[in-house]
Amino acid sequence: MKRQLAILAILILILTTSLTANGAGHTKGREVEPFTPAFKPGDYVWHPEISPAGPVVIIVSLPEQKMYVYRNGVRIGFSTVSTGTKGHPTPTGMFTILQKKVRHESSIYKGAKMPHMQRLTWSGIAMHAGHLPGYPASHGCVRLPIDFAERLYSVTNNGTNVIVTDDKFAPGETAEPARLLSGKTGAPSTPPLAVGGFEWHPEKAPTGPLSIILSTADQQIYAYRNGIEIGRAAVPSTGLAQGSGSFVYSALDKFDPNGLRDWTSTSSFGSAQAPDIKALVKQVTIAPEFLEHLRTAVSPGTTLIITDVHVSAQTRSEPGFNILTTD
Incomplete structure (x- = not known):
């Protein structure tokens, strides 16, 4: 009987191990x-x-x-x-x-x-x-x-x-007033552009997923494709308060009656409510030509991050990039 119980225990151990590792x-x-x-x-x-x-x-x-x-x-x-x-x-x-x-x-x-x-x-x-x-x-x-x-x-x-x-994560809100992306508090990684200034070089990365970062700390907006910066523009005014946090959006395959693309707020990390993208576009100061370039490049799945931290210098180095990182 003891031998049978021992064999049974071994079988249970083997079976349990196969389920967990x-x-x-x-x-x-x-x-x-x-x-x-x-x-x-x-x-x-x-x-x-x-x-x-x-x-x-x-x-x-x-x-x-x-x-x-x-x-x-x-x-x-x-x-x-x-x-x-x-x-x-x-x-x-x-x-x-x-x-x-x-x-x-x-x-x-x-x-x-x-x-x-x-x-x-x-x-x-x-x-x-x-x-x-x-x-x-x-x-x-x-x-x-x-x-x-x-x-x-x-x-x-x-x-x-x-x-x-x-930070602790909760869709649409934050568990603690903190930042999504821990950024350095020093100066921007690139010299700021003059008001109305922008760069647009889509030939650096003709295809691939697009990511956009609007940094109120840098007063600039950046566009990355496949991790390579293809454009940036000065954004001296957004109407957003400093220290409001970071917000992540994803572009949808839907448009409103005015032809403006719909975005979904994936997550928010900060003390403020996630801004309405369409309302924000109306109050930002940005070169209209650059904004038109962005609208043309955006497709379903484009990620937009609005943040109050600086963009890391590593984003301009090579395809093996880290955006807004502590390292």
């Missing part, structure tokens, strides 16, 4: 209902059928150790994650997916398996399947449950926007 120690994951009161490490929600098509935006909250996935402005996924330790922190900021590989082995940590790897920086930060102990434990990467990493991989592309925040 693979040979590399990665957490397999467990799909749960959307309104499950308490999420355990490895738990996730995945309902892509709610919004079957459109642009994807990913938000990672470091304090919450959670990831939120939006498609066409609708949340289709949610997962627990494990990010970098204090000694190897995950950088905050806005990134784009630079490279994807279903089977990847780390070149920095030899032998480390990183299934469904999605690279965020060329210096070694990526999203991939890994072990989720319930707290930050990586060397800077964003670890995901195996099952969720595979599902996430299926809806992203090179150029998909990923936002990593050091």
Whole structure:
């Protein structure tokens, strides 16, 4: 009888282990209902059928150790994650997916398996399947449950926007008055343009996803395609108060009766309410020609960030870029 109980215990242990981890120690994951009161490490929600098509935006909250996935402005996924330790922190900021590989082995940590790897920086930060102990434990990467990493991989592309925040996250509001993207408080990374001045060089990156950042701190608006700056313009006046926070929007495939594109507010981090884009356009001071260039370039999925922090100088260096980052 004792032998039978011992065998049964071993079988349960083996079965449980197969449900929670693979040979590399990665957490397999467990799909749960959307309104499950308490999420355990490895738990996730995945309902892509709610919004079957459109642009994807990913938000990672470091304090919450959670990831939120939006498609066409609708949340289709949610997962627990494990990010970098204090000694190897995950950088905050806005990134784009630079490279994807279903089977990847780390070149920095030899032998480390990183299934469904999605690279965020060329210096070694990526999203991939890994072990989720319930707290930050990586060397800077964003670890995901195996099952969720595979599902996430299926809806992203090179150029998909990923936002990593050091604030608690809540769609449309903020849990604490803080900033979405931790930026340096020094001077702007580029000399400010004169009032009415702008640059527009779409030939630097003819194709790819477009991201727009309006920095009230820099008094400039920037346009990036595939992570490469293709234009900027002076914005000496916006009507927005300093210290209001940061706001993320996604362009929709809809227009109002006046022909103006509709935008959805994906998230807000700050003490103020997210501005209405159409009302804001009417009160900003910006070169009309540049604004027309932007309108022509915007397509469904274009990400717009309005922020009160400076844009990092790294955005002007190379395609392996970090926007508004602390590093």
